[in-house]
Amino acid sequence: xxxxxxxRYGLRAMIDLCMHAQGEYISxxxxxxxxxxxxxxxxxxxxxxxxxxxxxxxxxxxGGYLPALPADQITIRMILEPLESSMSLxxxxxxxxxxxxxxxxxxxxxxxxxxxxxxxDATTVADLMREFENRDHAVDSSSL
Amino acid sequence: xxxxxxxRYALEALLYMALYSGGRxxxxxxxxxxxxxxxxxxxxxxxxxxxxxxxxxxxxxxxGFLFSSPEKTSVGSLVRTLEGTLVPVACAxxxxxxxxxxRDRCVSRAxxxxxxxxxxxxxxxxxxxxxxxxxxxxxxTS
Numbered sequence: 001x002x003x004x005x006x007x008r009y010g011l012r013a014m015i016d017l018c019m020h021a022q023g024e025y026i027s028x029x030x031x032x033x034x035x036x037x038x039x040x041x042x043x044x045x046x047x048x049x050x051x052x053x054x055x056x057x058x059x060x061x062x063g064g065y066l067p068a069l070p071a072d073q074i075t076i077r078m079i080l081e082p083l084e085s086s087m088s089l090x091x092x093x094x095x096x097x098x099x100x101x102x103x104x105x106x107x108x109x110x111x112x113x114x115x116x117x118x119x120x121d122a123t124t125v126a127d128l129m130r131e132f133e134n135r136d137h138a139v140d141s142s143s144l
Numbered sequence: 145x146x147x148x149x150x151x152r153y154a155l156e157a158l159l160y161m162a163l164y165s166g167g168r169x170x171x172x173x174x175x176x177x178x179x180x181x182x183x184x185x186x187x188x189x190x191x192x193x194x195x196x197x198x199x200x201x202x203x204x205x206x207x208g209f210l211f212s213s214p215e216k217t218s219v220g221s222l223v224r225t226l227e228g229t230l231v232p233v234a235c236a237x238x239x240x241x242x243x244x245x246x247r248d249r250c251v252s253r254a255x256x257x258x259x260x261x262x263x264x265x266x267x268x269x270x271x272x273x274x275x276x277x278x279x280x281x282x283x284x285t286s
Contacts, residue, residue, distance in 0.1 A: 001263065003232045008252065013252040036245045076255060089147045098180060100156055104277055107158045108155065108219055111145070115262045116216060123255060131254045 001089060001112075003080070009037050010045040010083040011076065017055070018071040018125045025064030045083060052082040063115075072126035080120060087120075088113050149228045153181045154189045157220060158198075162214040162276040169208035189226070196225040214276060220268035230267060231260040 016031050028046060030077060032039035046065055049055045054074060055065045067074065089109040097105070160179050161170055170181045172190065190209055193199040198217055200210045209276035211217075223230055233256040242250070 001232050008233060009181060011252045058207060091152060100159060100179065104155055104159065112263055112266050115266050116259065119259060121261050128251060128255055133253045
């Protein structure tokens with residue numbers, strides 16, 4: 001099972017945005033530069049994130065984006081949902097599926113869906129920021 | 145997230161065998177007829193499963209494929225055999241799979257690692273034997 005490039009890059013960009021948002025709008029170019037991502041690609045991603053209500057955009061010479069919510073209220077699910085075509089492992093229409101296939105959808109693939117949704121609902125951008133910062137500190141203290 | 149039809153169909157085929165083979169070898173034609181999966185596709189899948197030791201082949205008359213250890217075969221091991229890995233993002237189990245200059249300073253990898261554990265936790269805990277048992281119980285046959 002695979003997460004798309006759009007989802008992966010969108011998540012990194014969103015975390016980067018929240019890490020650097022201190023009142024002034026953040027340009028996609030700065031995110032692209034920091035994260036080694038294509039700013040053209042980010043444009044499409046941020047259009048979707050804006051539509052989903054996760055970021056505020058500002059056009060003009062000081063153009064850029066700001067998170068629409070505090071980092072501890074932005075769940076990973078909120079970010080991935082507008083960017084991934086589907087977060088479910090279930091395939092196609094259930095109508096006409098054999099009893100074996102429906103059974104497996106219920107007993108196996110739906111269970112994975114639920115575990116994934118649970119984790120993504122419970123993890124926020126703030127959690128990942130904290131984990132990233134602690135990771136740095138761990139590296140620092142090991143060199144002492 | 146995307147799950148390939150390979151794994152889906154393989155699971156269906158193995159469950160079919162666990163339910164209906166009665167310990168005897170089964171021919172691909174029979175499994176194809178019983179599941180609706182094409183013979184050609186089953187051949188590809190079964191080739192890989194046999195190579196990985198999940199299935200054995202019996203030649204000659206009354207031959208076919210044998211699924212002898214449904215209680216030892218987890219869905220996780222099946223998916224790993226066919227997809228190479230359970231992880232939704234390659235870097236989760238192999239950092240060198242990441243080609244980004246940000247590889248050592250990634251803000252998101254911790255999530256993919258945790259997500260991989262969640263997926264593995266579910267799929268490694270389900271065996272073909274337990275699925276067959278649950279199916280029989282639900283369908284009211286035993």
